Structures are given as structure tokens and as C-alpha cells.
Amino acid sequence: MNFVVPDFYPAAAEIFVAVMALVVMLASTFARSIARNLAYLLTQATLIVAAFITIFTMEGEVVLTFSNLFISDLLGDVLKLMIYFSTAIALLYGRGYLADRKIDKPEYYLLALLMTLGMMVMVTANHMLPMYIGLEMMSLALYTMVAFDRDSARSTEAAMKYFVLGALASGLLLYGMSMVYGATGTLEFSGVAQALYNQTANQNVLMFGLVFLVAGICFKLGVVPFHMWVPDVYQGAPTAVTLVIATAPKLAAFAMAVRLLIWALFDIAEEWQMMLMLVAAASIVLGNLAAIAQQNIKRMLAYSGISHMGFMLLGLLSGVVEGDRHFALNAYSSAMFYAISYVIMSLASFGMLILLSRAGFEAENIDDFKGLNKRSSWYALMMLFVMFSMAGVPFFIGFFAKLSVLQAVVAAGYFWLAVLAVVMSVIGAFYYLRVVKVMYFDDPVDESPIHAAPEVRVMLSANGLAIAALGLAPQALMSLCAFALLRSL
Amino acid sequence: MTDIPLLSLAIWVPIIGGLLVLATGSDRNAPLARMLALAVAVAGFVVTIPLYTGFDVGTSAMQFVELQSWVPRFNINYHLGVDGISVLFLLLNAFITIIVVVAGWQVIQNKVAQYMAAFLIMSGLMNGIFSALDAVLFYVFFEASLIPLYLIIGIWGGANRVYAAIKFFLYTLFGSLLMLIALLYLFMQSGGSFSILDWHQLPLPMEPQILIFLAFLVAFGVKVPMWPVHTWLPDAHVEAPTGGSVVLAAIALKLGAYGFLRFSLPIVPDAANELAPLVIALSLIAVVYIGFVALVQADMKKLVAYSSISHMGFVTLGFFMFNSLGVEGALVQMISHGFVSGAMFLCIGVLYDRLHSRQIADYGGVVHTMPKFAAFFMLFTMANSGLPATSGFVGEFMVVLGAVQYNFWIGFVAATTLILGAAYSLWMYKRVVFGKVANPHVAELEDINGREFAFLAVLAVCVLAMGLYPFPFTEVMHASVNELLRHVAVSKL
Numbered sequence: 001m002n003f004v005v006p007d008f009y010p011a012a013a014e015i016f017v018a019v020m021a022l023v024v025m026l027a028s029t030f031a032r033s034i035a036r037n038l039a040y041l042l043t044q045a046t047l048i049v050a051a052f053i054t055i056f057t058m059e060g061e062v063v064l065t066f067s068n069l070f071i072s073d074l075l076g077d078v079l080k081l082m083i084y085f086s087t088a089i090a091l092l093y094g095r096g097y098l099a100d101r102k103i104d105k106p107e108y109y110l111l112a113l114l115m116t117l118g119m120m121v122m123v124t125a126n127h128m129l130p131m132y133i134g135l136e137m138m139s140l141a142l143y144t145m146v147a148f149d150r151d152s153a154r155s156t157e158a159a160m161k162y163f164v165l166g167a168l169a170s171g172l173l174l175y176g177m178s179m180v181y182g183a184t185g186t187l188e189f190s191g192v193a194q195a196l197y198n199q200t201a202n203q204n205v206l207m208f209g210l211v212f213l214v215a216g217i218c219f220k221l222g223v224v225p226f227h228m229w230v231p232d233v234y235q236g237a238p239t240a241v242t243l244v245i246a247t248a249p250k251l252a253a254f255a256m257a258v259r260l261l262i263w264a265l266f267d268i269a270e271e272w273q274m275m276l277m278l279v280a281a282a283s284i285v286l287g288n289l290a291a292i293a294q295q296n297i298k299r300m301l302a303y304s305g306i307s308h309m310g311f312m313l314l315g316l317l318s319g320v321v322e323g324d325r326h327f328a329l330n331a332y333s334s335a336m337f338y339a340i341s342y343v344i345m346s347l348a349s350f351g352m353l354i355l356l357s358r359a360g361f362e363a364e365n366i367d368d369f370k371g372l373n374k375r376s377s378w379y380a381l382m383m384l385f386v387m388f389s390m391a392g393v394p395f396f397i398g399f400f401a402k403l404s405v406l407q408a409v410v411a412a413g414y415f416w417l418a419v420l421a422v423v424m425s426v427i428g429a430f431y432y433l434r435v436v437k438v439m440y441f442d443d444p445v446d447e448s449p450i451h452a453a454p455e456v457r458v459m460l461s462a463n464g465l466a467i468a469a470l471g472l473a474p475q476a477l478m479s480l481c482a483f484a485l486l487r488s489l
Numbered sequence: 490m491t492d493i494p495l496l497s498l499a500i501w502v503p504i505i506g507g508l509l510v511l512a513t514g515s516d517r518n519a520p521l522a523r524m525l526a527l528a529v530a531v532a533g534f535v536v537t538i539p540l541y542t543g544f545d546v547g548t549s550a551m552q553f554v555e556l557q558s559w560v561p562r563f564n565i566n567y568h569l570g571v572d573g574i575s576v577l578f579l580l581l582n583a584f585i586t587i588i589v590v591v592a593g594w595q596v597i598q599n600k601v602a603q604y605m606a607a608f609l610i611m612s613g614l615m616n617g618i619f620s621a622l623d624a625v626l627f628y629v630f631f632e633a634s635l636i637p638l639y640l641i642i643g644i645w646g647g648a649n650r651v652y653a654a655i656k657f658f659l660y661t662l663f664g665s666l667l668m669l670i671a672l673l674y675l676f677m678q679s680g681g682s683f684s685i686l687d688w689h690q691l692p693l694p695m696e697p698q699i700l701i702f703l704a705f706l707v708a709f710g711v712k713v714p715m716w717p718v719h720t721w722l723p724d725a726h727v728e729a730p731t732g733g734s735v736v737l738a739a740i741a742l743k744l745g746a747y748g749f750l751r752f753s754l755p756i757v758p759d760a761a762n763e764l765a766p767l768v769i770a771l772s773l774i775a776v777v778y779i780g781f782v783a784l785v786q787a788d789m790k791k792l793v794a795y796s797s798i799s800h801m802g803f804v805t806l807g808f809f810m811f812n813s814l815g816v817e818g819a820l821v822q823m824i825s826h827g828f829v830s831g832a833m834f835l836c837i838g839v840l841y842d843r844l845h846s847r848q849i850a851d852y853g854g855v856v857h858t859m860p861k862f863a864a865f866f867m868l869f870t871m872a873n874s875g876l877p878a879t880s881g882f883v884g885e886f887m888v889v890l891g892a893v894q895y896n897f898w899i900g901f902v903a904a905t906t907l908i909l910g911a912a913y914s915l916w917m918y919k920r921v922v923f924g925k926v927a928n929p930h931v932a933e934l935e936d937i938n939g940r941e942f943a944f945l946a947v948l949a950v951c952v953l954a955m956g957l958y959p960f961p962f963t964e965v966m967h968a969s970v971n972e973l974l975r976h977v978a979v980s981k982l
Contacts, residue, residue, distance in 0.1 A: 410676075419667070
């Protein structure tokens with residue numbers, strides 16, 4: 001057996017992030033006095049440099065390496081860039097919050113880097129094993145981050161819940177992978193696809209495995225009926241960590257769904273579409289209805305996130321209609337556009353919570369937004385953008401996200417699904433409107449001025465304006481999604 | 490002349506101006522915000538004037554067309570244009586915006602910049618609705634205009650404002666989202682075009698036509714509003730500040746009716762013919778039943794709100810007569826209602842600013858303390874009840890004639906509005922203005938000041954001019970209405 005040295009070049013960004021994670025670890029051990037700032041700055045620098053590496057190593061075509069375990073394509077590169085970007089912003093927003101609570105230990109940034117690395121591996125996996133390893137790497141880092149405020153009973157409880165359910169889901173996923181292996185004899189995505197195409201796979205075993213795979217994906221996306229962890233973890237985790245959980249991992253989960261379901265299992269698309277249809281409909285209904293009842297805005301955003309992920313699935317499940325694959329690209333790119341839009345909106349919404357929090361005060365109830373217009377009309381306007389965008393009202397990116405997904409659903413002929421989604425959007429609009437209501441129509445309870453670091457103010461404003469700007473000119477991001485998928489398929 | 494993008498200016502001058510007003514910030518700069526808002530409103534009106542003077546009345550084609558790609562991925566275009574049906578609404582809208590800015594000059598002391606900005610931005614968005622020829626562009630403006638109105642009702646409204654604002658928003662959102670599905674369906678059927686003009690030519694089988702028509706009916710019916718989805722309007726009107734009520738009555742209600750002419754009739758003509766009895770029945774219920782409801786109101790604003798619903802019932806009735814008298818009459822009625830209902834709400838606002846009550850029972854004998862005001866109020870009340878020589882008469886009379894042409898009994902029922910309208914309007918006027926001064930507060934009322942006199946006088950001139958010489962209005966719409974009717978008569982099956 002001869003050993004072939006793999007081509008490291010396509011994986012340069014992953015290797016860099018892995019090395020830098022070790023550097024951050026060493027730095028936080030040996031430079032204790034300045035470790036806090038050093039770890040933060042190194043992490044941000046790592047994310048920025050990794051973005052440049054990803055851009056410079058972008059091939060524009062599909063490259064396989066590490067014995068076909070690793071795939072480098074435009075889809076992966078775009079998603080990786082979005083992951084660096086949202087992680088960097090999430091860390092920037094969260095820094096002051098962590099410092100106020102004296103939990104800004106350098107290890108936090110180490111975990112954030114490991115999480116990023118895990119997501120990168122997920123995004124670029126061409127084989128079920130690296131997919132699983134990346135997923136675990138991301139998840140374990142996240143479990144620890146949720147428990148980072150270790151003296152808080154609520155955070156610890158949330159972390160425990162997240163860990164137990166997450167481990168269960170990983171088990172399900174792994175089990176599903178083994179079933180697929182049993183049915184097709186390979187774990188490589190293209191190999192699985194080939195086996196399905198040749199119809200050499202054992203259908204019963206395959207279907208059995210598919211159910212477990214879909215369950216694992218749904219858990220990571222946080223959709224019904226695997227959503228139970230979402231509200232508790234969002235509420236229990238420190239807001240800075242909730243911000244991290246609610247953003248980049250959704251993109252990684254999207255990548256996982258795309259790689260597993262579309263790269264590997266496209267030939268049985270109509271089977272998993274059926275499952276996703278139920279999941280999506282249930283998520284949209286439950287997410288929107290449950291969000292109405294919430295007083296805690298983190299919980300409300302958790303339920304709203306469930307419904308948004310349900311909406312994103314609407315795009316994924318509209319690809320193939322009665323064997324016709326004509327609409328597939330359109331549908332999948334609408335789902336990708338939706339996922340990216342959601343991440344941008346989600347960053348801003350949790351960023352606003354962090355902005356209003358300060359030492360000794362957690363902004364986590366809807367009432368904490370009371371009278372924000374009187375305290376700071378600028379940030380009230382930014383939050384208004386976010387809320388209306390999430391409700392899908394135009395001139396904001398959320399409208400085009402909904403439009404493109406609904407367009408895919410209508411093209412696939414699922415009118416009942418479109419009507420259901422629309423009716424639920426109206427119900428959903430109610431709780432977004434309620435936030436706008438307390439900001440604009442009520443008088444402030446808390447008159448204290450808002451104090452946040454200047455970089456947070458600038459970034460949050462840019463984030464809010466981006467939601468409006470992308471709503472005015474959505475074309476670039478839309479075609480980027482379509483182009484990335486087209487070049488990668 | 491044609492090189493200047495007039496429609497874009499009509500849309501973006503108020504919006505950009507509104508953002509500038511917003512940037513003046515806190516109430517310390519309120520005088521600056523007011524002056525700037527007035528300047529922007531006037532500029533917004535000035536840029537719409539060439540739309541009328543340069544309008545070619547001889548053609549039914551779209552004029553002042555602007556076409557630019559916006560989102561090529563879905564073939565969404567920034568496509569603007571006006572025809573005889575829409576052009577007048579741009580003028581009306583820009584005109585009403587000036588009135589609203591002036592009317593809020595002293596009354597609004599809280600968050601002045603935001604108040605003025607909300608109205609200006611909304612004015613621009615409404616111009617966008619009336620000039621959009623791309624369905625998504627239309628939808629975007631249509632939905633986005635909900636945001637400023639939601640804030641206006643919620644921030645500067647009355648005691649129960651939150652309920653009214655949320656109800657208003659959710660009702661209209663529900664309707665428009667159903668329309669969105671219909672638009673997406675049409676997009677698929679037309680092979681990937683969102684152009685409204687393309688859809689006018691698109692053949693469609695009966696069943697989808699019916700479904701599309703119903704989706705449009707919900708969207709536009711809520712906005713008009715038609716019975717039985719009208720209940721948001723009285724709430725919204727009662728709680729909204731005066732300016733909000735004026736814009737709501739004068740412009741926002743017209744959006745729904747305009748939607749019928751731009752979407753329902755030409756895109757799904759067979760369904761429109763098929764379901765015309767339904768719409769006619771709903772319209773007649775609105776005209777008669779809501780007329781009676783208006784009669785028993787104790788709150789002046791509510792009374793005018795119900796009278797608006799009744800008048801808008803007249804408009805939808807006129808559309809579904811499918812004859813030029815009916816449609817033109819309905820359009821005239823829309824413009825006239827813009828002036829008259831706006832003026833009615835301003836009059837009530839004048840009283841409310843002084844006494845902080847809208848209850849009819851709290852007034853009586855206003856004529857003794859406010860004679861000038863009473864004269865204006867008289868004129869507008871008469872116009873509201875459709876007295877000849879006021880603008881209210883022209884539209885109603887044309888619609889009744891059109892209805893009689895279509896079916897005598899429909900015309901007969903519709904004509905009862907002339908009695909009902911007179912009953913509720915004049916009875917309210919009598920109780921508020923005439924009689925003894927029963928209430929000590931009324932005795933202390935001061936008559937209207939110069940600013941109030943100015944905007945009421947301008948509206949009075951409009952109401953009379955339109956009543957005495959409606960030709961400049963009907964002339965503009967004639968060619969387009971005939972083209973529309975010709976189009977509706979041709980089956981698309």
C-alpha cells in the first residue's frame with residue numbers, strides 16, 4: 001500500500017484555522033496577563049485571514065482531495081465566508097457582554113475557533129465521516145460555550161439539555177449513516193449517489209437510514225419535532241452565546257442538509273421531500289403560534305427561528321416535482337438565500353439584545369424594549385428594520401427571502417403549503433409588531449442611556465442598514481447563491 | 490421633457506425628503522423639521538404637476554414610462570407608468586400631503602420630525618403604488634406603506650391606538666399575502682414575467698381565474714374596505730391622529746379600489762364577470778347597511794369612517810357595472826371622496842384640537858362661537874351627502890346612472906344612499922353646529938385661525954370646482970377607461 005501525499009492546497013483555510021486554534025490555546029496559557037485581549041484579537045484576525053485564504057484559494061470548480069473526503073467547491077466557499085463573517089460579528093457583539101459578566105476568558109475564543117473549524121469541516125465534507133466529525137467538533141464547542149457562565153444554574157441546565165439531546169441526535173445521525181452504508185456500500189456522497197442511480201441499493205435499508213439522517217439534520221436546524229432544545233437553550237445560554245448558536249451553525253446545518261440530501265440522496269428526493277414537507281409545515285405552525293405567547297424575547301426569537309428554518313426547508317423540498325428536476329436549482333438557491341438572510345437578521349436581533357444589556361442587567365424580556373424610541377430613536381429604527389424584515393415586509397431582505405421561497409413552492413405546485421405559510425406569516429407578524437409596539441408606542445421604564453462600545457454601535461448600525469440595503473438590491477446575493485449552487489452541482 | 494424621470498421624482502422626492510426630515514432628530518429642531526417637511530411636500534407636489542399638464546388624453550397607453558431591471562433573477566423590473574386611471578391619484582396624493590403637513594403644524598408637538606417623515610415617506614410609497622407596472626414593485630410599495638401608517642396610528646393616536654394599529658396592520662397584511670401567492674402563480678403561468686401589462690394579455694382557464702380573483706378580492710377588499718372585512722377602518726380612523734385619518738380616507742382606501750382596476754378586471758375578466766353579482770351584493774350591503782350604521786354613531790370620526798365605507802361601496806359598485814358611466818363615476822367618486830372625507834376629518838380635527846372630544850353629544854351650538862368654521866363644515870357636509878354642485882354629487886350620480894343602465898333595481902337600491910348620506914351627514918351637522926350652546930366649553934371655542942382657514946379654503950375650492958366643472962377630471966380618464974372596458978369584454982378563456 002503506497003501512501004499518497006494529499007493536496008493540502010484546497011484545505012489551506014481549515015489548516016490555518018486549526019493551527020491558529022492551537023496558537024490561541026498556547027497564548028492563553030503562557031500570556032495570562034494580556035490573554036483576554038490577545039485571544040480576542042487573534043481570533044478576529046484568524047477569521048479575517050481565513051476569509052482571505054478562502055477567497056484566494058477559490059477555484060470556482062469542484063476539487064476533491066484527501067482521498068475524496070474533502071470537497072472544495074463554490075458552495076462551500078460561499079458558506080465558509082458567511083460563517084467567518086457571522087462568527088466574527090457575533091464575537092464582536094458579545095465581547096462587552098462577556099466582559100460585563102466576567103466570563104470573557106480566553107478559552108471562550110478558543111472554543112469559538114474550534115466551533116468555526118468544525119463548521120468548516122462540515123461544509124467541505126464529501127464523505128459522511130468528516131461530516132460527522134465536523135458536526136461533533138462544532139457541537140461539543142457549542143455545548144461548552146452554553147455552559148460558559150458556569151455559576152449560572154440556568155446556563156448549566158441549558159447546556160446539559162443541549163448536550164443530552166444533541167448527543168442523541170448525533171447518535172441518530174450516525175445510525176442513519178451506517179444504514180446508508182449498509183444499503184450502498186459507501187459513505188462517500190458521490191458514491192452513494194452513484195449507487196442510487198444504478199439502483200443497486202437496498203431500498204428498505206436505505207429508507208430506514210434516510211429517516212434517521214433527516215432526523216439528525218432536523219435536530220441541528222432546530223425544527224419540529226426536534227425543536228425542544230431550541231427555546232430552552234436560547235433562553236438559558238448567555239445572550240452572547242445565543243447569538244453564536246442562532247447564526248453560523250444554521251449555515252453549517254444547511255450545508256449538511258444540502259450535502260447529505262442533495263449531493264448524496266438526490267435520487268430519492270421525493271421521499272425526503274415528503275418528510276421535510278411535514279416537518280416544515282409543523283415548524284411554521286408551531287414556531288409562529290408558540291412565539292406569540294412568549295414574554296421573553298430570547299424565547300420568542302427561538303420560536304421565530306423555528307418557523308424561519310421551516311420556511312427555509314420549504315425551498316429545499318420544492319426541488320423535484322414528479323421526477324421533474326427543472327426547478328431544483330431555483331428552489332435550492334432560494335433556500336440558501338433564505339438561510340443567509342436569516343443569519344443576517346438573527347445577528348442584528350440578538351445584537352440589539354446585547355446592546356440593551358449591561359453589567360447587572362439582562363435585556364431579555366420584550367418589555368425591556370419599552371420606549372426605545374425615546375431612549376434612542378436610531379437603534380429603535382434598526383430594531384424596526386429587523387422586526388419588519390423578519391415579518392417579511394418589503395424593502396427589507398426578509399421579504400425577498402420569503403418571496404423567493406414562496407416562488408419555489410408555487411412553482412412546485414404546493415399551493416396549500418404556500419397558503420399555510422402565508423397565513424402563518426400573518427400570525428407571525430403579530431409578535432414582531434408587538435416588539436415594534438413596545439419600542440414606539442410605550443413609554444420607557446428604564447431611562448438609562450445606552451452605552452456600548454463604539455465598534456458595536458457601528459457594526460450594529462451597519463447590520464441594520466444592510467438589512468434594508470439588501471432589501472433594496474437583493475440581486476447580488478440571490479445570484480451569488482444560485483451561481484454557487486450551479487457551479488457546485 | 491420626457492427625459493426627466495417624473496414618476497421616479499414623484500416617488501423618491503418625498504421619501505428622500507422624509508429621511509432628511511427624520512435626520513433633523515429631536516424635538517429641539519421641530520421648527521426646522523416642520524419647514525423642511527413643508528418644503529418637501531410642496532416639492533413633491535410640484536414634480537407631479539407636469540404629469541397632468543404633459544398628459545396626453547388621447548391615448549390609453551401608459552405614459553411617462555420608466556423601465557429598468559431591478560432583480561433580474563426573478564425578472565422583477567423597476568417599471569413605472571401612468572394612464573388615465575392612475576395619474577389623478579398621484580396629484581391627489583401629493584396635494585393631500587401638503588394639507589396633512591400643514592394640518593399637523595401646531596397640533597403635533599411630540600416627535601415632530603418622525604411624524605412629518607412618516608407622512609412624507611408614505612406619500613412617496615403611495616405614489617409608487619399608483620405608478621408601478623411591475624407586480625412585485627406594486628406589492629413592495631403596497632406593503633411598505635403599511636409601516637408608516639402603523640407607526641402614525643400607534644404613536645400619535647388616541648387611547649386605544651395599539652389595538653387599532655395592530656388590527657389595521659394584520660388585516661391588510663393577510664389580504665396582501667394571499668395576493669402574493671396569486672402573483673407568484675401568474676408569474677409561473679406567464680413564463681416568468683411580473684409585468685402587469687403582460688398579464689393583461691395572458692390567457693387563463695376559468696378555475697384559476699376564479700381563485701386569482703378571490704385572492705385579489707380579499708387583498709383589495711380589505712383595503713377598500715368592503716363589507717364584511719371593514720371593521721378595521723372605524724377603529725383605525727377613530728384612533729389615528731387627524732393627519733392619519735386624512736391620508737387613510739383620502740389615499741389609502743383608494744389603493745384597494747385602484748387594485749381592482751389594475752389587477753382584477755383586466756387580468757381575470759371572465760372571473761370578474763362571473764363573480765360580479767357577489768361584488769355587487771357586497772357593495773350594496775356596504776352602501777345601505779353601513780349607511781344605517783353611520784346614522785347611529787355617537788362619535789363624529791366613527792360616523793365619517795362609516796360614511797367612507799358606504800361611499801367606497803359605491804366605488805366598487807361602479808366598477809362592476811362594466812360600463813363607462815359606472816367606472817368613470819366611480820373614479821370621480823374616488824377623487825371627490827379624497828377631498829371631501831379628508832376635509833371632514835380635518836373639520837373634526839379642528840374641533841378635537843379645541844375640546845379633545847369627538848362625541849357629538851359634547852357639542853352643540855358651535856356656530857355661535859365659530860361661524861367661519863361652521864360655514865366650511867356646512868359645505869363639506871353637503872358634499873358628503875352628495876348635494877348637486879359639489880364634487881360628491883358628480884360621482885354618485887354617474888354611478889347611479891351606470892347602475893340603472895345595468896339593472897334598474899340595483900340602481901334603485903344604490904340611489905338610497907343619497908337619502909341615507911344626507912340623513913347621517915346633516916343630522917350630525919345639526920347636532921354639532923346648531924342649537925343652543927349647552928356646554929360651557931363650547932362657549933369658549935375660538936374660531937379657526939389663518940392656517941386652518943387656508944387648508945379648509947383650498948379644499949372647499951377643490952370640492953366646488955370639481956362639482957361645477959368635472960370635465961378636466963373625466964377627460965383624463967376617458968380613453969383609459971374605454972380601453973379597460975373593451976379589454977374586460979374580451980374573454981381570456
